[in-house]
Structure formats: structure tokens, C-alpha cells
Amino acid sequence: MRNDRAERMSEDDDHRSQPSDLDFTTNKARNCSPVASGSGSGVTEEFQPTYLDEVLDNVLENVLDFLTSRRDRNAASLVCKSWYRKEAHTRSELFIGNCYAVSPDRVTARFTKVRSLVLKGKPRFADFGLMPPGWGAHFNPWVMPLARAYRPLLEKVHLKRMSVTDDDLEMLAESFPGFKELVLVCCDGFGTSGLSVFVRKCRQLRVLDLVESEVSDDEVDWISCFPEGESCLESLIFDCVECPINFEALERLVSNSPSLKKLGLNRHVSIGQLYRLLLIRGPQLAHLGTGSFSLSELAPHGDQEQEPDYASVFSACKSLVFLSGFREIIPDYLPAIYPVCANLTSLNFSYANIDAEQLRPVIRNCHNVQVFWALDSICDEGLQAVAATCRELRELRVFPIDAREDGEGSVSEVGLQAISEGCPKLQSILFFCQEMTNAAVIAMSRNCPDLVVFRLCIMGRHRPDHVTGEPMDEGFGAIVMNCKKLTRLATSGLLTDKAFHYIGRYGKLVRTLSFAFAGNTDSGLKYVLEGCPQLQKLEIRDSPFGDAALHSGLHQYYNMRFLWMSSCRLTHEGCRQVAQALPRLVVEAIGSPNKENMEMDDPVDTLYMYRSLQGQRNDVPEFVTIL
């Protein structure tokens, strides 16, 4: 499971805010109008600051220090030029939701004292192979400008869906010797050699979290490269690193890290090795990724006399609230975690192929669990067990073992209904299944009024309610109608324009929408673009929406971070018209045929468009055409 920071990153997505990247234009306009005197605004070269102005300036600076939310800071920066400048000089945490929305130079020119940077790259559908490799989102163009502008202040960098190279990591480490925190979520482009250089040079490193990133195996022992002696490491998460590690070096490192609170092991760490680590650091750990939770590949099996008492070492883990891992679980070892269940707030079994029988004795004790991820191997019975105990559940994710359209389905509306009845505080759900009914979805909309995120994936395309044969319109309609706090929705199954009508009519707070194989006509998309004023991110694939629908959103696109439409009915001409109408929008046609032969009616395979202050990017690959 992504750690807190990554969760916070996606929470940030959802903050309703004025686009900070477009502040500059609006502020310019504001500056031209006359302002009242004494406010310290409209400063020109001739203006002599009075004593009062200086006092106000100091006050302002001190007050701004207290503003941490970027929404508040964005608002403050719009008041007047003076406030804009002051805010820019005091903002220490910078969030950039789209690395192509603004250039590194522009960022470093405006914000001068940045300590922490969050930078996001590719759109989410790139995770599913819909974006050819080499599209972009490189961290490299950022490294030098950051090094020039923010040395030595910058100490935290969080990247999501960016391509980071070994050289980038080295450069980062060299430019910021006091660097403290690196979090890479869904990133790629680097390997263990880059990691080894990074950890060797960052002697003040507190946090190194690699979450669902591709790390290439350069056969370098990066764990050994941590500096010798006492370390200030607080968090080390590497469960996604798919190469063996030097366990002795890890053991030494853990031993030398008295502040270590979070440890996420990869599947090459056996349960026996986990045991040894817990003996050292168990009582301090708040967050643990258990590794394989299985025997070492090398250990002789059946060696039962020498098995340590795993339950006892877990009993000592009194601080543990977050538990994940179980990458190759041998279910016989599950009882070892019983001692910690009562304290857990977060349990991630999404790599553990266990059934309801095996889950029951564990979940029975998890009264405090708020976040639960699992595989559908637990079946509806398992979900019923969850519903029976986890009254505090806020977030549920159920992933399929068999991720195929026509695969074996193990969870259904029965499980969904049970959860809705047992977990009324549910706020976020991601549910993969083979079949579903409107009735269960409607029930959830009524039983779980606090829902903020509702993502249902019926894996068969165009699949209707399997009991009534009706489209899933009513179910999703009920969700937007009854869940008044809903900000994120992902749909599936057979959907007509009616579903879109509901969303446009009731989804007034919705910020992120994902559609696939849905809708009948352009009206569907129109309803949504016209009806959802808070829309920030819209991702659509394989739906029958064309140029007319696209044009119905012209009023909205500057308010959005991006629009993605793949395998719909857009033409080059239609997209080009949008590009012309909205000059601050970058309109990318991805996977287009040969540029020279492009004609008006040529279909656009994938449209990805986003607002930007920097205009067309300079690293466009061959298969992308900017319209």
C-alpha cells in the first residue's frame, strides 16, 4: 500500500484550488486596476514605503508563514502584487500537479525558498499501457534549475509517474547534501546503481520510499551503500524493488537506525529474515511491509524444529498500525500476526492469495481497521467477515487475482451489499468484480453517505446488471445523487447517456471522472462537461464521443488539469479547433499516423490535453503531435 505521504499526494489532487500555475495571468490583469492606498499594493519604483507599509509587510510575512494549505496560499497570492511576491518568497512546499503545466525556470523564478517539492508527470491511464513508452515526464530538466535555485534548502522531493534516471538521482544527491526525503511513486527509468549512489551521498537521509516503481536490477548491492554507523533513517520502503538484497547489510542498517518507524521489505526477504529484523526494531515500527512472508527459496522445507516463534516477535510490535506485504504468503504463518490485529488501522492483503477461511481469524480481531486492501480470493464470504467486524472502515480496495474480462469472479453484489451494511463510515472504495447489480450499488449509496471516492470496475465490458439485465445507470445515478460528498467516480458496465445525465445533474462536487466503454452519443459527455463545475481530471476510453462533445467543454478546460480521451470518435480537425480556441491549452495527439499525411478527418487515437503556461514542450517524441 502507498504510505501516508503518497496518500497525501492524492488527497492534494482533490483540494479545490485556483490553478496556481495560472495565477500569473490573472494577477497581471488585477494589477492594472487602481488600488486603494495604504494597502502596500501596486508598488512601483517611485513609491516610497512608509513606516506603516513596512509594518504591514512584516505582519504579512509572519502571517503567511502560518498558511500551509496551497489553496489558501493561492488565494492569498491573488490579492495584489505585494501579497503575490510575499507569498512567493515564503512558500516552502510546492505542489505541481502536471510537470508540463509550467517550466522549471518559471517555477524557480517565482518561488525562491522551496524546501519540499511534489511533482507529477504522466496521466493515470499511462499505468495501464495506454501511453507508449518514452512519452515524457522526465525529471531531468528539473534537476539543474532546482539545484541552482534551492541549494541548500531543498530537502524533500516527491515524484509521481515521472521518469527518473540514475544520473538524476546522483545529481540530486550531489546538489543537496542535506537532503532528507525522497519518495518515488509509480516512477521508472532508474535502477539499483542509481539508488546506491544516492544513498551513499545523502548522509542525512530520513526517508526513502519507493512505491510501485520500476527499479531495474543493475546487480548492485545498494543496501550496503548506506553510510556506516548511526543512521537517521526513519522510513525505508522498497517492497516494489524486484531484486534480491544483501540481508546482512539490511540487518546492520536496521540495527543502526534507532529512529526507524517504517520498513517496507520486498519479496526477497523471507519470514525468517523478517523475524530477525523484528527482533531488532519491532517495538518501534509503526509501519511494516512484511516481504514474502514465506520461506526462503534456499531454505530446506519441512525444517520445523528450527522455526522461530513468529507470534511472539509480533506481540512485541506494540506500535504497529500499518501492515502490508505478504507477497508470497504461506497462509500457515498467518496466526503470527494475530497479536497486532487489534491495533491495526491499515491492513493490506492485496498481494496475499488467501481465502475467506484464512482471513476470518485475522479480520475478526481487526476492530480498528480503517483501510483494508485485499484480493478477491477472499470472496463474498470474506467481505462479509470484514463487514461483521470493521465498523470503522473508511477505505476498501478489492483487486482481482484473475484480471481478465472473462475470468473467474469471486466477489459480487453480495459482498458489496454486506460491506455497505457493515461499514457505514466508508469513504473510499475500489472494487473489481465480474458481475454487479444496480440494487447493491443503490444500497451502498444509501448506507454509506460519506462516500468521497466510488470506483467500481465490472471487468466485462458493457456488462449490464446481471439480475435485471438493465444498464448500470441507476446504480451510478444513485451514487451521485445520494453521496453528497462525492469527488471521485469511476464507472464500468453497460452505461447509457442516462448515467452521464445523472452525473452532470448531481455530481456538483466531482473532480475526477473515469469512463470506459460507456455512453451512447455526444450528449453523454456534454452533460458532464456542462454539469460538473468542479471537474479537474477527466479520463475516457473507448466511448462514442466525438468532436461536438469535445467542443461543448471549451468553457471548462482552463479549469481542469487535463482531459484524456482514447479510442473515442475524435478527429484531428476537431482537436485542432480546440487548440485554436484555447491557446493556453496543450493539445497532444498521441499515437498519430504520419504527420505529413494528416488530414482533417483522420481519427485521433489518443487525445491528451492540459492547460499550461509554458506552451508546447520541447521533448515531444515522434508519436506525439501537438495541435
Added chain:
Amino acid sequence: MEKALGYGNDLNLKATELRLGLPGTDEVEEQAVSNVRNKRPMPEASMAEECGGNGKSDAEHETAPPAKTQIVGWPPIRSYRKNSFQAKKGEPEGPGIYVKVSMDGAPYLRKIDLKVYQGYPDLLKALENMFKLTIGVYSEREGYKGSEYAPTYEDKDGDWMLVGDVPWEMFTSSCKRLRIMKGSEARGLGCGV
């Protein structure tokens, strides 16, 4: 689009295999294989090969038997997650090793894929679940102690062997069928071989 399976395979069974799938539907399995090893380049590269055959053309084939047609990026699971299960099941190079499993006294046989299991404990657990019985603890000296069942298999030579004697890899490559023996016959196997 069809890749002939290399000469590394003894019999090149793929070339003579009769299937119902559309041509080129093999690619999903091939990708999964290349994704298991995580050396550069990025696995997305192999996924991209399918980008040309994207959802649009596949939607037209809705009425075709969907059994093996996989749409790119659907369902929306990150390849990292998908690959975790491929890796878990062991290297899925080529088709699974399906063997019949019979149990003395049971009215019908079952079939299992040996590739899915990582070793003997895994397999035995699965058999216990499947037939609702306990098999007991294996020891080299005494066979399976503690229950009246003993798992046996017929090997390439036609001999009936006790499950667990040979290394796992050797077992999976030589096992033709499984039989769970019960009662005195089973106990007989344990002693004095």
C-alpha cells in the same frame, strides 16, 4: 503476428496447437513472461506493441468469443500488480502442467496445474483443500505420518512413486498423474521401501 516458439522447446507444440482464439492473442502471455524479469528495458515496451491494436478495433469484435481476446489496459490494473501474480505462480513459460488427480473412494477425478504451486507444501495444502482431508507430515523414512492418506504419482516410466521423494522440479517434469491412496495400501508405501 504469431511467433513460433523457439527451438528451445522439445516439441514446438505451439505450432500444432488448435485454438479458438484470434490470431495474435498469444501476445498477452508472451508479455507476462518478459515482465517477470525486471532488467531494462521497461516492460511497457512490450505492452506498447499492442497499442496499435487498441480498444477501438477490439470493440468491433464484441460478439466474437472473448475467451482469449484481451484489450490493452483493461481491466485497469497496473502491470506491476498483474505481474506479481504471474511471478507468484512461478515462471509461466508455456502452458501449465495439468495432471489428473484421483482419490480412492471419490466418484470423480480432479485436474490441477502443477505450475501453479511453488513446492510440495503448497501442493499438499491444495490437495487437502480440494478433497477435504489431511495428508499428514512427510518424512523420508516413514512417508506420510499421521493420516490414512498418502499422495502418490505415476512417473514417466509408469511407476507409482511417493510424492515428496525427489526435488520439486524433477517431480513436476516427470509426474503424469496423481493418486491419493487410502487405507492399508497407503500405509504399505511408508515402510520398508
